[in-house]
Amino acid sequence: MNTFTRILGAASVAAAALAGPSGVQAQPAAAPASPAKPVAVTPEQIAQGRRLLRAMNLEAGVTRTLDMLIGQTREQTISQVKDLPVEKQRPVMDAFASAVEAPRTRLTQGVLDDLAAYYATQLSTAEINDLSTFYETPLGQKAVLTPDAMTPQENEQLGAYALEHPQFMRVLQLAPGTMETTRTSLQRRGPVFRAAFTRSYCANLGKIGMTNTSCPKPAAKKK
Numbered sequence: 282m283n284t285f286t287r288i289l290g291a292a293s294v295a296a297a298a299l300a301g302p303s304g305v306q307a308q309p310a311a312a313p314a315s316p317a318k319p320v321a322v323t324p325e326q327i328a329q330g331r332r333l334l335r336a337m338n339l340e341a342g343v344t345r346t347l348d349m350l351i352g353q354t355r356e357q358t359i360s361q362v363k364d365l366p367v368e369k370q371r372p373v374m375d376a377f378a379s380a381v382e383a384p385r386t387r388l389t390q391g392v393l394d395d396l397a398a399y400y401a402t403q404l405s406t407a408e409i410n411d412l413s414t415f416y417e418t419p420l421g422q423k424a425v426l427t428p429d430a431m432t433p434q435e436n437e438q439l440g441a442y443a444l445e446h447p448q449f450m451r452v453l454q455l456a457p458g459t460m461e462t463t464r465t466s467l468q469r470r471g472p473v474f475r476a477a478f479t480r481s482y483c484a485n486l487g488k489i490g491m492t493n494t495s496c497p498k499p500a501a502k503k504k
Contacts, residue, residue, distance in 0.1 A: 396463065
């Protein structure tokens with residue numbers, strides 16, 4: 282069951298979609314050619330998929346992964362403000378924190394919805410509900426969070442459930458698709474995140490009389 286907490290590490294391949302080598306970028310990089318888009322599903326299916334993601338701890342894993350990637354941009358900003366006067370450093374970091382919050386929330390929710398849609402297209406509603414109910418139990422949570430601590434009796438119970446519910450093994454086999462869905466979702470949504478963040482960050486810097494190399498230069502005044 283460690284599979285579910287490890288597969289999200291693959292999202293790091295899309296780090297470039299969130300932060301360029303010099304920190305914030307004013308213009309989004311071109312997205313890879315035709316990344317796969319999630320199949321259209323109903324809001325009810327999205328909600329059911331999100332329940333399964335929470336039960337399997339994937340939702341928390343996605344959030345941690347994205348926070349880590351966005352944290353790289355924050356670290357770049359910190360390294361840049363070290364050269365500023367002390368009285369300017371805190372306002373710049375406040376400008377960053379304010380600018381990143383809304384785009385980060387939209388990015389996280391978007392990736393989670395894409396994953397929920399993927400699971401909704403791979404499993405039936407009954408299978409998703411059954412798996413969600415199982416993973417919400419103490420045994421299911423232990424299998425996801427602390428599998429090495431499971432007792433022989435708990436392993437037997439898990440094995441018995443797997444034998445009676447074929448979807449248990451099927452959801453394990455979705456790991457490669459989960460990685461690919463996460464990667465393509467970040468590729469599609471990363472440039473949108475970056476552009477929204479840059480606009481807000483540059484606007485916040487302008488309010489405190491500062492700018493950044495990633496910010497558009499103001500238009501020259503006509504004489």
